[in-house]
Amino acid sequence: MNITFLGACGVVTGSCYLINIDNKNILLDCGIYQGKDSDEIKNSSFEFNPQDIDYLILSHAHIDHSGKIPLLYKKGFRGKIICTKSTKDLCSVMLPDSAHIIEYETKWKNKSRKKKNLPEIEPLYDVETAKKTLPLFEGHEYNENITLFSGFEITLLDSGHLLGAAIIKIHINKDKDKFDFVFSGDIGNINIPILKDPTKINFSDYIMIETTYGSKDHKNPRDELKKLARIITDTFKKGGNVIIPSFAVGRTQEVIYTLNNYVEKNIFKNIKVYIDSPLSSECTEIFQKYEKDYDKEAKDLLKKGDNPLDFHGLFFTKSKEESIALKDIEKGAVIISSSGMCDAGRIKHHLLNNLSRSECSVVFVGYQAEGTLGKRILDGDKKVKIFGKEIEVNSSIYNLQSLSCHADKKGLLSWIKNFNPKPKKIILVHGEESSRESFKNALEKEGFKVICPKLGEKLSL
Ligand SMILES: [Zn+2]
Incomplete structure (x- = not known):
């Protein structure tokens, strides 16, 4: 079996690996480069x-x-896409949404190209193409044994x-090749609302693992969530709003879950929380469909009759008009909007309206990649540009990144230590170079054999 590393090597986006075995070609992930990694050429080919x-x-x-x-579809792919049922459902809204953002951004780019007398560019793909991929998806349950072809089971x-x-x-069970290969995907953080802790696995010959937080340890996510309650209370006292840039899927639902707990415990009375992202609303509905995959705590709430993703004072703004109307709210609102790194979407309008007001707060709850607007605000830039306007950053900026949906260094290490005996090789991907190096050192200290493949490198197993 050969594996070629085609993305997320030394960076955290663009996850893509090609396996070749028995004249069959299998792709693991087909991700796009984002933030500073986003590269027109790499993304378009x-x-x-x-x-x-x-x-x-x-x-x-x-x-x-x-x-x-x-x-991939646009360029002729017609194979099967294998994933879980809920991933299939989430992709059915997330891919068309991604296409929508790409079309919108291309329109903007073309406006400025026209002024410079440059030829128009085509969007990477459009909404229609994104929708055409959906029949290729094949959803499966967790833990199901799926045979793709003879001798290749996942x-x-x-x-x-x-x-x-x-x-x-x-x-893999072929004449010459008999071994197990585990690709971690993204490994979750422990103690996160709604989700279970990552599955422990005790055997594999090879592991390919992400290293987003390969050099850092998180604080306890539950303590971070307590901080969120205090930030909201203090900001409301000052007469401002709390703006939370959040990934539409995952983080937003975790924040809703947390706020639901506070409302149920009467910590907040008359709070108004706006989820200003049509994608978030759709994804929240999908989350509600898969209650069977919740962790025990969330299931216990459901049993008590409390829907953990709904509470009095929670509003989903769908139309553009509803979103624009949020501009008139001066105080007492929590606005959760995407994109999570502030590079696109409605969050930019809310930052434009609130960032310069000292009584407001901006709370980051997720990873901010280098080069994004979110990262610049988090790094303490005193002025940032939004829609071409220079905005002073006067609001309080908070960083609750321990809410991360990625395991930290300790979490990754302890997940790997479940493998007994030690795997023959551990392949590190999906992390900035410094993070990957730091994690490599930590693993080597424990006696593991580790490799950090370069982009384009091919490995025979
Ligand atoms: Zn992820």
């Missing part, structure tokens, strides 16, 4: 012929893992990172 791909095994719905699927295990997110366990 493939290092292989999409028509030659037989299967795409998709770890989860996040766009840095799935965002190039419509382009199992999707709960990775605790996002609804439907999976660790991909591959069992």
Whole structure:
């Protein structure tokens, strides 16, 4: 079996790996590059012929893992996309949404190109193409044994990172090749609302694992959530709003869950929480459909009759007009909007309206990639540009990144230590170079054999 590393090597986006075995081509993830990694050339092409791909095994719905699927289709891919049922459902709204953002951004780019007398560019893909990929998706349950072809069996295990997110366990049983290969996908943080902890696995010959937080440890997410309550109370006292840039899927539902707990315990009375993202609303409905995959705590709430993703004072704004009307709210509102790194979407309008007001707060609850607006605000820039306007940053900025849906260094290490005996090789991907190096050192200290493949490198197993 050969594996070629085609993305997320030394960076955290663009997850994509190509397995070749027995004249079959299997892609693991087909993600897009985002933030500073976003590269027009890398995003608009493939290092292989999409028509030659037989299967795409998709770890989860996040766009840095799935965002190039419509382009893959556009360039001729007609194979099967294997994932969990909930990932399939999430992709059915997230891919068209991604296409929508791409079309919108291309329109903007073309406006400025026209002024410079440059020819128009085409969007990477459009909404229609994104929708055409959906019949290729084949949804499975966690823990089901799926035979793709003779001697190639996979199992999707709960990775605790996002609804439907999976660790991909591959069992190869060929004449010459007999081994297990585990691709971690994104490994979840422990103690996160709604989601279960990552599945422990005790055997594999090879592991390919993400290293987003390979050099950092998180604080306890539950303590961070307590901080959120205090920030909201203090901001309301000052007469401001709390703005939370949040990934539409995953983090937003975790924040809703947390606020629901506070409302149920009467910590907040008459709070108004606006989820200003049509995608978030749709994804929240999908979350509600998969209650069977919730962790015990969330299931216990359901048993008591409390829907953990709904409470009095929670509003989903759908139309543009409803979203614009939020501009008139001066105080006492929590506005949760996407994109999570503030580079696109309605969040930019809310930052434009609130960032310069000292009585307001902006709370970051997720990873901010280098080069994004979110990262600049988080790094303490005193002025930022939004829609071409220079805005002073006077509001209080908070960083609750321990709410991350990624395991920290300790979490990754302890997950790997479940494997007994030690795997023959551990392949590190999906992390900034410094993070990957730091995690490599930590693993080598424990006696593991580790490799950090470069982009484009091919490995024979
Ligand atoms: Zn992810």
